[in-house]
Amino acid sequence: MEEWLLSAQHGDEAAVNRLVTTYQQPVFNLCYRMLGEYTEAEDAAQEALIKAVLNLHAYDAERPFKPWVLRIASNECIDRIRRRKPVVSLDGMGEDGAWEWQAGHSPNPESEMLHHERQVEIQEMLESLPPLDRTVITLFYWEGLSYTEIGEVTGLSISAIKSRLFRARRVMAQLIVSSNTLGSNTLGSNTMEEERYVA
Amino acid sequence: MLRDPITDVHSDAWWMRVCEGALSPQEEADWQAHLAQCEACRREWTALAQVDMLLRTATPPPMLAPDFTAHTVERITHKQKLRQMLQFVVGALILGLVAWIGWAYFGAVLSNAVRALVVMISGRQVLFAALMRTLVGLAVMIKSLLPLLLGIAGAALLFLTPNSILASVMVVWYARRKRAAATAA
Structure with missing residues (x-):
């Protein structure tokens, strides 16, 4: 030590x-x-x-x-x-309990709003996953940990990590598909179509 | 007929290989050809790509409050001190419990041992006191038996040495007679 x-x-x-x-x-x-x-x-x-x-x-x-x-x-x-x-997050909520969008700091409120909505969308997708899958996704995408290091954190084997990563992505993809079907896609355009996304 | 999961483009194993970029050039070409034909796979692949893009471009979480470190360190040191104190109290309680149980089970033995130890320490004093008591007792006894003892001693002397006593008596008688004759002359 x-x-x-x-x-x-x-x-x-x-x-x-x-x-x-x-x-x-x-x-x-x-x-x-x-x-x-x-x-x-x-x-x-x-x-x-x-x-x-x-x-x-x-x-x-x-x-x-x-x-x-x-x-x-x-x-x-x-x-x-x-x-x-089940609780309602109070982040961004005003004193009267109404949703309060804080304007005035951003030079581009529309893009700021879009950005905020995307973050909310990401969080909703994450919350649709089982906790362990959420951990795996977080460590892989945002902490930049290798499969071995994710294994150290979660106690899973490398093949189990790969499997969970794929399963979690698929669950989130299904959410996107269903939101597209409902016509409420806030996740951006389809310009990423056919993009190979994992090196 | 079963299809090989690795080459079955609808299997999870295939999709995982696609996501990892683990396809051979030939498999890649086959995959692209399949995507062009299969609407369901194309839709899912597009959605997966969107998910990946979203996750990779998500903004990092907000920074922690400036006082987070100080507050956390303060709580840690407080808990460490509390734990040390708790360990001390628990240790003392365990020690007390062990002593109490030990006394309950081995108290009589310990008590005897302690007594023996005290006797050993005070043994010399006890012996001295006993000796003194014996001597005093003997002295008292000797005083009360003194006439008898003197009588026994005289008788023993007379019995054991009669000739010397007779000689002494004769010498005393002869000396007195000579003195009486000198006085008469």
Whole structure:
């Protein structure tokens, strides 16, 4: 184990600070993609980091640290998703409870609006997936982890990861197809048709 | 007749290979030809491409609040201290419990052992006190039997050494007679 991780384990505040600073953004990114809500993601990220530091004695120093800490974050998010009751996200909602689009900061409000709608669409697609598939998609697309590293986080084999990735994409594709059929496609044009998308 | 899942263009295995870009040039050509003919596959392939594009071009999540680090570190150090305190309390409780159980089961043995240890430590004092008591007792006893003892000693002396006593008596008688004769002259 690296020396500063050992120090963090023994309560050295500087080492703990270094650990949190290094891994807080990737952990938060994963939580945000998994949970889709800023405040809850922040809370989950904090809990995950606390658990990581308090359980450093269980970390295998032979393995990379980032997948280990992301695994804790992923488990925290999956637990929260399972416990979750249906709620309405308050992000972007005004004090009176009405949806409030914050104009004035963007030079191009229309593109900003389109961009926001796409993010909402992505989040809805993610939330249609089982939690573990959501983790795999998040780690593959936004954390840039290799199949091996995703395996470290999720405990899945490489073939299982590939299978889940494909299955998750297919579920999301079916959502797009159905939204196209209903004529409410906000996902952009078909210019990507025939595009080979995975290297 | 079963079709090979790897070369069956409608199987998951084929689609996974397509998504990974793992087709050979010949398979790629066959795939393109199939897409041109099959409306369902073309629609699904287009949708999959859209999904991939959406995911790759999604904007990154917002940045964390500036005080997130400090707040998290504070909570961690607080929990670490709490855990250390808890460990200490639990350790003390376990120690107390073990001592209590040990005393309940081995208390009598321990008590005897302690007593024996005390006796060993105070043994010298006890021996000294006993010796003194014996000596005092002997002295008292000797005082009350002294006349008898002296009588027994005199009798023993008379019985054991009669000649020396007789000689002494004769010497005393002769000395007195000589003195009486000198006085008369």
